[in-house]
Amino acid sequence: xxxxxxxxxxxxxxxxxxxxxGFGLLLFFIIFAIIGPLFTPFAGDGLYYEKxxxxxxxxxxxxxxxxxPMTRETLITYSGRHVEVLHILGTDKLGRDVYAQLVYGLxxxxxxxxLAAIIGTLLGITIGFVAGYRGGLTDxxxxxxxxxxxxxxxxxxxxxxxxxxxxxxxxxxxxxIGLTGWPWVARAVRSQTLSLKNREFVNLARLAGLSDLxxxxxxxxxxxxxxxxxVGILQFSGAILASATLDFIxxxxxxxxxxxxxxxxxxxxxxxxxxxxWWFIPPGLIITLxxxxxxxxxxxxxxxxxxxxxxxxx
Amino acid sequence: xxxxxxxxxxxxxxxxxFLFAVTINWLLPRLMPGNPIEAMxxxxxxxxxxxxxxxxxxxxxxxxxxxxxxxxxxxxxxRLFHGDLGYSLxxxxxxxxxIRHSLPYDIVILLPAIALSWIVGNWLGAIAGKNRRYDxxxxxxxxxxxxxxxxxxxxxxxxxxxxxxxxxxxxxxxxPSLVPGLNWEFIKSFLSHWILPxxxxxxVMIGSWAIGMRNMIIYELEADYVRYLEALGAxxxxxTKHAYRNAILPQVTGxxxxxxxxxxxxxxxxxxxxxxxIGILLxxxxxxxxxxxxxxxxxxxxxxxxxxxxxxxxVYAFIDPRVRASYTEG
Numbered sequence: 001x002x003x004x005x006x007x008x009x010x011x012x013x014x015x016x017x018x019x020x021x022g023f024g025l026l027l028f029f030i031i032f033a034i035i036g037p038l039f040t041p042f043a044g045d046g047l048y049y050e051k052x053x054x055x056x057x058x059x060x061x062x063x064x065x066x067x068x069p070m071t072r073e074t075l076i077t078y079s080g081r082h083v084e085v086l087h088i089l090g091t092d093k094l095g096r097d098v099y100a101q102l103v104y105g106l107x108x109x110x111x112x113x114x115l116a117a118i119i120g121t122l123l124g125i126t127i128g129f130v131a132g133y134r135g136g137l138t139d140x141x142x143x144x145x146x147x148x149x150x151x152x153x154x155x156x157x158x159x160x161x162x163x164x165x166x167x168x169x170x171x172x173x174x175x176x177i178g179l180t181g182w183p184w185v186a187r188a189v190r191s192q193t194l195s196l197k198n199r200e201f202v203n204l205a206r207l208a209g210l211s212d213l214x215x216x217x218x219x220x221x222x223x224x225x226x227x228x229x230x231v232g233i234l235q236f237s238g239a240i241l242a243s244a245t246l247d248f249i250x251x252x253x254x255x256x257x258x259x260x261x262x263x264x265x266x267x268x269x270x271x272x273x274x275x276x277x278w279w280f281i282p283p284g285l286i287i288t289l290x291x292x293x294x295x296x297x298x299x300x301x302x303x304x305x306x307x308x309x310x311x312x313x314x
Numbered sequence: 315x316x317x318x319x320x321x322x323x324x325x326x327x328x329x330x331x332f333l334f335a336v337t338i339n340w341l342l343p344r345l346m347p348g349n350p351i352e353a354m355x356x357x358x359x360x361x362x363x364x365x366x367x368x369x370x371x372x373x374x375x376x377x378x379x380x381x382x383x384x385x386x387x388x389x390x391x392x393r394l395f396h397g398d399l400g401y402s403l404x405x406x407x408x409x410x411x412x413i414r415h416s417l418p419y420d421i422v423i424l425l426p427a428i429a430l431s432w433i434v435g436n437w438l439g440a441i442a443g444k445n446r447r448y449d450x451x452x453x454x455x456x457x458x459x460x461x462x463x464x465x466x467x468x469x470x471x472x473x474x475x476x477x478x479x480x481x482x483x484x485x486x487x488x489x490p491s492l493v494p495g496l497n498w499e500f501i502k503s504f505l506s507h508w509i510l511p512x513x514x515x516x517x518v519m520i521g522s523w524a525i526g527m528r529n530m531i532i533y534e535l536e537a538d539y540v541r542y543l544e545a546l547g548a549x550x551x552x553x554t555k556h557a558y559r560n561a562i563l564p565q566v567t568g569x570x571x572x573x574x575x576x577x578x579x580x581x582x583x584x585x586x587x588x589x590x591x592i593g594i595l596l597x598x599x600x601x602x603x604x605x606x607x608x609x610x611x612x613x614x615x616x617x618x619x620x621x622x623x624x625x626x627x628x629v630y631a632f633i634d635p636r637v638r639a640s641y642t643e644g
Contacts, residue, residue: 148331150571151623152338155578156596156615160339163600163608164346237461241575244463245582249597263466267586272472280473284466291461299457 009226012304019300025293029286033110036103041085044104044257046096048085050077062095063087069278090278093269101257102282108258109240109287112174116239119178121232124185129216131186132193143190146183154180155245162251170253177242184238185231192227196220230301237294244287259283316640317631324627328620335616339609340390344383351379351605399613400606404598409610412595417614419487420591422508424580427515428569435523436565440558442524443531453528459521464579468514468586476510483507485588511587515579526568530561563634570626573619
């Protein structure tokens with residue numbers, strides 16, 4: 001029964017134009033991140049690697065610097081082979097393929113945002129549930145903590161923590177973003193829990209002697225699932241933005257390329273002044289479009305679940 | 315009487331938040347792996363053998379790092395109230411002086427950008443909420459604006475207006491050949507350098523204000539009191555006026571909630587324009603592991619945001635009749 005209604009909700013959402021647009025756009029970028037590397041011979045750092053004959057060692061070859069998009073070029077590799085390559089989005093100041101960096105950077109950014117959103121949402125749900133369900137002193141103390149965390153700008157906290165960490169992997173970045181992003185979720189989940197916990201079916205479950213955990217997961221949670229999904233989406237877009245900003249400041253992952261680090265390198269090499277637009281316009285555009293897509297998904301879902309917001313016959 | 319209680323309550327909340335922020339600031343370097351002092355010295359100076367140990371000892375003694383933890387915590391607070399935020403190895407100057415000289419640049423950019431975007435965004439959003447045809451094509455634009463990372467829009471501005479068209483300067487806060495002073499030439503240079511960073515924050519901020527306002531107006535226009543007015547035959551202007559008054563209140567609260575994101579935007583934007591505010595200090599401090607500067611800049615940002623939140627809370631109490639009633643009657 002519950003499963004059926006959830007599927008029904010999803011189908012209802014798919015009828016909404018805004019949801020369709022956002023979902024389609026997001027899906028496009030996810031698919032692009034997965035199959036994008038097939039269209040380029042370059043590795044994630046934008047270099048051409050070739051295996052030395054008779055060993056497993058790989059040697060990198062740099063391309064010509066700052067080529068404009070769609071340039072064909074014949075690379076001469078370390079072993080003297082001639083390889084014809086296409087730079088779909090040109091090359092950067094160091095002779096690395098921008099398209100390859102973009103695709104792998106998109107992978108990293110999506111991965112970081114997904115992890116951070118999951119961490120932030122789970123943490124927020126837990127704290128929000130406990131605060132809302134328990135009430136009393138627990139609630140007061142937890143909400144005080146939530147309000148404190150809301151007021152302190154999370155970006156400076158992120159900068160502070162990231163600066164103290166010498167080697168930063170994408171996962172570490174996701175962890176610190178998740179750890180600073182949860183208060184919004186907690187506040188939203190708490191208010192939902194407060195409005196649900198005194199409903200009759202919850203009281204009945206309590207009378208029936210179900211444990212708190214059973215009530216939370218069996219009775220309250222299913223009624224909030226769409227809401228939690230929406231909050232999770234907001235976490236995801238917040239995480240993309242936070243991670244891009246951190247990367248841009250120069251505190252991004254030290255072990256991988258991401259959309260933000262491409263932008264940071266572009267600024268560091270004066271790409272703006274030299275007019276190498278293919279280096280800095282695509283990564284920013286992708287970030288913007290992903291966040292727009294998430295906005296529209298949320299908007300569509302809000303209209304589906306909250307008919308008051310629907311306008312006319314849209 | 316009631317207002318005093320409201321004030322006292324808010325002050326207490328912000329005092330606790332401040333306490334928490336300072337404690338985090340003090341605690342973080344002590345929780346992290348590695349020795350910050352060591353990292354700081356290594357990344358800044360070329361030292362001969364043996365000199366490093368002496369320097370580390372010097373700094374540990376100077377900042378009392380050999381004392382028990384509770385004593386360090388007390389010292390930290392004492393120094394803080396004396397305005398002693400430590401010494402920046404990177405800039406070779408006291409941290410407080412550096413911050414004092416950067417803060418005005420942040421205020422000059424952020425304050426007008428926030429205030430004007432709030433006014434313009436609310437205005438545009440209100441129109442979109444009322445007018446369906448206009449809403450159709452404005453809404454996607456608002457969402458696109460609100461989705462843009464501040465620094466990316468700043469980069470577009472630099473590229474198109476600064477580099478391609480060559481209309482405005484885009485590096486620093488004024489022409490480096492000029493000496494800051496109250497003369498016409500300097501003011502002209504300062505203003506022309508100010509326009510692009512201001513615009514980049516202003517334009518992106520408009521998006522989120524407009525979205526918030528638009529949704530609130532739609533919500534309010536369907537509320538019962540508007541229906542009642544409509545039934546009484548009130549003019550559309552009157553209905554909009556009442557809806558607007560109710561819709562603007564959450565936007566004031568939104569001002570407080572958005573502040574953190576805006577600070578993040580301002581930090582990254584300053585880096586694009588090389589504008590000498592706290593953002594540049596924060597970045598340089600973080601990248602060269604200048605921990606005293608990092609801690610100082612963190613504290614400054616937190617204090618500013620707390621102060622702004624406090625002011626918004628007070629203003630809110632004056633403009634929201636419900637809050638006002640609760641403390642004048644109670």
